[in-house]
Amino acid sequence: MTAENPDTPDAPRRNAITILLWSALATIAAPVVYVAGRFIRPPAGGPATAVAGTEAELGATPAHILKVGSADAIVMRDPKGALYALNLRCTHAGCNVHWNPANGGFACPCHGGRFDRNGQVVKGPPRMPLRRMTVTLDNGVVIVSDKPSAE
């Protein structure tokens, strides 16, 4: 092996190619490092929340649809009058389900999945129920959070 002479006519071209290769490698590696970093240390921040209205306002309507973060949600009352909220994203492939007051359930337009008013699967293909969201009351104001409900 011979030592390279930096004064040879090919040296500038070789340096330029080396810089290009390292730049290409950095361009490819940067997104991988970014995604790995976000996976290892997710961004800080709490759950998204939205105000659904006052409890009195919701009392007049059987179902109230609102946006919580990027998700559509619905606030409903159970037979005992307690409020609960469901994420309207179908658990099969993520389409938004539609509330049908006539039959008291949810229908998914994508593959025909159906859920009862509690979000439980009535007809597949979904196998998981609609995700419950957390409902809190603050001086009569109903607040929905995308934090999963403990119920």
Ligand code: FES
């Ligand atoms: S996305 Fe709802 S049934 Fe497939």
